[in-house]
Amino acid sequence: MPETIRRADNLSGTRYGNRPTMKDVAARAGVGLKTVSRVVNGEPGVTPETERRVQDAIEALGFRRNDSARVLRKGRTASIGLVLEDLADPFYGPLSRAVEEVARAHGALLINGSSAEDPDREQELALALCARRVDGLVIIPAGDDHRYLEPEIRAGVATVFVDRPAGRIDADCVLSDNYGGALGGVAHLIAHGHRRIGFIGDMPRIHTAAERLRGYRAAMEDAGIPVADAWTSLGVTDPERVRRAAEEMLSGPDPVTAIFAGNNRVTVTVIRVLAERNRPVALVGFDDIELADLLRPGITVVAQDAAAIGSTAADRLFRQLDGTLVAPERIQLPTRLITRGSGELPPAD
Amino acid sequence: MPETIRRADNLSGTRYGNRPTMKDVAARAGVGLKTVSRVVNGEPGVTPETERRVQDAIEALGFRRNDSARVLRKGRTASIGLVLEDLADPFYGPLSRAVEEVARAHGALLINGSSAEDPDREQELALALCARRVDGLVIIPAGDDHRYLEPEIRAGVATVFVDRPAGRIDADCVLSDNYGGALGGVAHLIAHGHRRIGFIGDMPRIHTAAERLRGYRAAMEDAGIPVADAWTSLGVTDPERVRRAAEEMLSGPDPVTAIFAGNNRVTVTVIRVLAERNRPVALVGFDDIELADLLRPGITVVAQDAAAIGSTAADRLFRQLDGTLVAPERIQLPTRLITRGSGELPPAD
DNA sequence: TAGAGCCTGGACAACGTTGTCAGATGCGGG
DNA sequence: CCCGCATCTGACAACGTTGTCCAGGCTCTA
Numbered sequence: 201m202p203e204t205i206r207r208a209d210n211l212s213g214t215r216y217g218n219r220p221t222m223k224d225v226a227a228r229a230g231v232g233l234k235t236v237s238r239v240v241n242g243e244p245g246v247t248p249e250t251e252r253r254v255q256d257a258i259e260a261l262g263f264r265r266n267d268s269a270r271v272l273r274k275g276r277t278a279s280i281g282l283v284l285e286d287l288a289d290p291f292y293g294p295l296s297r298a299v300e301e302v303a304r305a306h307g308a309l310l311i312n313g314s315s316a317e318d319p320d321r322e323q324e325l326a327l328a329l330c331a332r333r334v335d336g337l338v339i340i341p342a343g344d345d346h347r348y349l350e351p352e353i354r355a356g357v358a359t360v361f362v363d364r365p366a367g368r369i370d371a372d373c374v375l376s377d378n379y380g381g382a383l384g385g386v387a388h389l390i391a392h393g394h395r396r397i398g399f400i401g402d403m404p405r406i407h408t409a410a411e412r413l414r415g416y417r418a419a420m421e422d423a424g425i426p427v428a429d430a431w432t433s434l435g436v437t438d439p440e441r442v443r444r445a446a447e448e449m450l451s452g453p454d455p456v457t458a459i460f461a462g463n464n465r466v467t468v469t470v471i472r473v474l475a476e477r478n479r480p481v482a483l484v485g486f487d488d489i490e491l492a493d494l495l496r497p498g499i500t501v502v503a504q505d506a507a508a509i510g511s512t513a514a515d516r517l518f519r520q521l522d523g524t525l526v527a528p529e530r531i532q533l534p535t536r537l538i539t540r541g542s543g544e545l546p547p548a549d
Numbered sequence: 550m551p552e553t554i555r556r557a558d559n560l561s562g563t564r565y566g567n568r569p570t571m572k573d574v575a576a577r578a579g580v581g582l583k584t585v586s587r588v589v590n591g592e593p594g595v596t597p598e599t600e601r602r603v604q605d606a607i608e609a610l611g612f613r614r615n616d617s618a619r620v621l622r623k624g625r626t627a628s629i630g631l632v633l634e635d636l637a638d639p640f641y642g643p644l645s646r647a648v649e650e651v652a653r654a655h656g657a658l659l660i661n662g663s664s665a666e667d668p669d670r671e672q673e674l675a676l677a678l679c680a681r682r683v684d685g686l687v688i689i690p691a692g693d694d695h696r697y698l699e700p701e702i703r704a705g706v707a708t709v710f711v712d713r714p715a716g717r718i719d720a721d722c723v724l725s726d727n728y729g730g731a732l733g734g735v736a737h738l739i740a741h742g743h744r745r746i747g748f749i750g751d752m753p754r755i756h757t758a759a760e761r762l763r764g765y766r767a768a769m770e771d772a773g774i775p776v777a778d779a780w781t782s783l784g785v786t787d788p789e790r791v792r793r794a795a796e797e798m799l800s801g802p803d804p805v806t807a808i809f810a811g812n813n814r815v816t817v818t819v820i821r822v823l824a825e826r827n828r829p830v831a832l833v834g835f836d837d838i839e840l841a842d843l844l845r846p847g848i849t850v851v852a853q854d855a856a857a858i859g860s861t862a863a864d865r866l867f868r869q870l871d872g873t874l875v876a877p878e879r880i881q882l883p884t885r886l887i888t889r890g891s892g893e894l895p896p897a898d
Numbered sequence: 899t900a901g902a903g904c905c906t907g908g909a910c911a912a913c914g915t916t917g918t919c920a921g922a923t924g925c926g927g928g
Numbered sequence: 929c930c931c932g933c934a935t936c937t938g939a940c941a942a943c944g945t946t947g948t949c950c951a952g953g954c955t956c957t958a
Contacts, residue, residue, distance in 0.1 A: 219704045221944055232908035237946060245906060262700025267680040268626070269944035271617040272913050279660075279681075287649060288642040290839070297636040300662060309677060311628075311660045313649060328658060331616040332628075351611025355568045471843055490639070491840050494820055570914055581938035586916060594936060618914035621943050905954075915943085922937075928930090 220261040229257035240265055271333060279303075280336040280358075280517060281329035282312035283322055291464060291487055291506055292340070295362070298510030299338055306518050308335065319343025330357055336517040338362055338510075344405065346371070358520035360513045364407040365530065372520070374513040374531045378408045378486075381502040381535030382415025383422075385484040386460050388500070388537060390423045394458040394482060394547050396431065398449040400442060400470065401462025403435040412462050412486055431456055442469040450481065457547035458482035464489050471499065482545040484537075493540055500543025503536045569610040578606035589614055620682060628652075629685040629707075629866060630678035631661035632671055640813060640836055640855055641689070644711070647859030648687055655867050657684065668692025679706055685866040687711055687859075693754065695720070707869035709862045713756040714879065721869070723862040723880045727757045727835075730851040730884030731764025732771075734833040735809050737849070737886060739772045743807040743831060743896045745780065747798040749791060749819065750811025752784040761811050761835055780805055791818040799830065806896035807831035813838050820848065833892040842889055849892025852885045 222236045229236070231250060238246050239254040246254075257263070271277045280303050284292050300310045311329060315322035322342040326349065329337060336358030337349075344367035353359050353371070361373035389397050399416045402409035413434065420427050430452065433445035446469070449456045459474075459481060461467040467485030474481050488503040512531060519525040537543075571585045578585065580599060587595050588603040595603075606612070620626045629652050633641050649659045660678060664671035671691040675698065678686060685707030686698075693716035702708050702720070710722035738746050748765045751758035762783065769776050779801065782794035795818070798805045808823075808830060810816040816834030823830050834850045841848035861880060868874040886892075 223944080234909085234946080235907055241946085247906070250906080262703070264676065264680050264700070266621070266682060266944055268617045268620040268682055270946075272615070272621055272944080273946045275913080277617070287646040290639055290642065293637040293639065293642060297663065300636060304662075309660065309681070310662055311658065313653075313659055314646065327613065331613050332658070333615060333617055351613070354611070468840065471840070475843060489840065491817065491820075491838065491844070494824060494844055495840070496845060572914080583916080583938055590916085596936070599936085615914055619916075621914080622916045624943080902957085908951085911948085918941085924935080
């Protein structure tokens with residue numbers, strides 16, 4: 201066991217590698233502890249001469265304030281947590297950037313992590329962030345039960361849900377108008393003469409997926425078109441299964457002439473499938489994708505404004521912290537139909 | 550001044566919204582403070598009966614350990630910082646995801662922020678993370694002088710630079726083989742018969758840009774092709790200027806027949822410019838771009854493995870913390886030429 | 899020149915946790 | 929029946945910072 205002992209020794213001996221503390225600075229500058237604190241925090245009541253001495257000592261020792269101690273004392277961390285679903289999804293880039301921008305404007309740091317769509321991991325992460333005493337949380341929920349956050353919210357952690365609503369608790373949330381967007385996108389296809397329209401989307405237990413499906417159904421119903429079972433494919437996310445689903449819709453006796461793709465990953469795979477076929481099939485995707493305008497045809501999409509969602513959410517979070525905000529609210533941001541060609545193809549009957 | 554006073558009052562009064570502490574839990578469970586600590590940390594030496602009482606009290610009060618205090622006491626935060634250049638750049642998605650994955654495997658949280666290519670902001674961010682006492686830093690440098698990190702590194706903050714080397718300090722870094730990648734890409738164009746090849750890239754003060762330029766020049770020299778001034782355009786990043794640069798190269802008496810694009814943003818804009826022209830121009834881009842295979846022609850790229858870079862960097866960081874690693878090292882990861890069509894077009898002379 | 903008032907600086911406690919160490923309790927053996 | 933040992937528990941200090949409060953020195957006025 202000598203290794204284990206050495207390792208433990210090693211770790212506990214590290215102790216920030218013996219960083220200088222305010223006490224050290226004070227000793228070196230020949231002033232009191234609190235005076236150093238005042239200089240570090242820019243508080244008034246220090247002679248320029250004394251201040252210079254302290255600054256010099258700070259410089260010489262390479263002192264850096266220990267924020268853990270500061271947080272412990274002050275009770276606010278000036279940091280907020282962001283729990284996203286997948287760091288690598290391009291949709292979340294602009295979103296987290298927008299959140300960071302707002303956080304920065306409030307002098308707060310952003311701590312984030314991704315849940316990988318796993319509700320347990322989401323909970324683990326959110327609670328770990330709470331243990332660090334983040335002032336607030338922006339969560340893109342993976343699960344559908346967020347009662348585990350109740351004690352935290354009661355304790356004053358500002359909380360805003362994004363992209364999907366919170367489950368079983370009453371909390372602020374900022375979403376896109378998934379229903380309206382999907383309805384508009386499908387109606388667009390119908391307006392271009394399509395009647396047999398396929399829908400490929402995620403599991404309906406995911407709120408956005410359910411809403412988009414609802415929008416699809418509503419558009420079809422508004423147009424008086426009965427939806428055949430074979431036209432909708434749900435719970436399909438991985439490329440292989442999307443591919444199979446698309447191919448099934450496009451073959452058979454009554455093939456669809458248009459497809460509505462429920463999210464950007466689906467859209468990309470459907471583009472691939474359609475590219476392999478000669479018969480033109482119309483396509484509208486939910487979520488914009490990069491370079492969509494360079495493809496032939498360009499891809500028509502229902503675009504969400506990820507940056508606006510992020511900044512709205514972060515804004516509300518800080519307003520909760522201000523006390524400006526009282527009751528939780530659900531905010532829906534509009535989507536935008538961007539026509540580029542693929543959604544305007546006529547049915548190839 | 551009454552407002553100021555009230556605001557301060559307000560803030561200092563908040564104090565985590567009166568969260569329960571271990572002391573509260575201990576009181577409720579009728580045990581000592583340290584016993585609660587033992588239960589929370591899963592230390593041995595607590596009767597199951599006592600443990601249950603404590604657990605019940607924790608549950609009832611909604612207690613959550615205050616990690617700030619824990620960190621203050623223990624000296625390690627189990628969190629690492631990631632300073633990237635732009636959260637929204639798709640190249641950094643997989644990279645930060647990979648870093649997070651490794652961090653998670655070591656039980657650490659990831660805190661990140663972006664520098665927006667601004668050296669001052671990079672420094673501010675890195676030092677803010679150090680003040681939070683992150684155990685280590687992964688930095689994608691924006692600046693070229695990192696001596697400000699010396700005290701931190703001496704104090705034991707593990708540090709790994711990524712994508713670009715550290716400036717004026719000796720530190721671990723993990724990079725792509727920018728020189729070799731560019732050389733290979735340009736050689737590929739030359740092998741397909743091109744001699745007048747343009748290069749559009751970022752400012753040469755950025756290491757990657759300089760290396761790629763060097764690769765371009767080396768490939769040309771190897772082939773015995775003198776490079777005309779008009780063929781290289783440096784320090785060009787925003788779409789408008791890239792567009793102008795590309796158009797200039799493609800017109801004039803001696804237009805280029807191929808373009809090597811120095812990064813993904815440049816590539817995208819060049820694609821747009823080329824799409825507007827009838828004469829086919831070959832294109833090879835550094836960095837892969839999404840959907841590159843769906844364009845006609847597909848875009849040939851020199852791809853970096855962002856995930857591998859991220860996980861290699863994070864790996865080294867934790868090995869520094871282990872003490873497994875001693876001397877700083879520069880690690881170069883190979884790039885991969887992915888041929889998709891655009892780089893194989895013959896010169897249209 | 900003495901006293902009032904202001905300005906600067908420092909001693910001390912507290913934040914919530916963990917490590918140390920000693921006390922209490924229970925059990926078995928002499 | 930008592931002692932020793934093992935097991936479990938709790939008191940206390942310490943981590944580095946900030947807020948409170950007081951002491952001492954200065955200036956300005958009467």
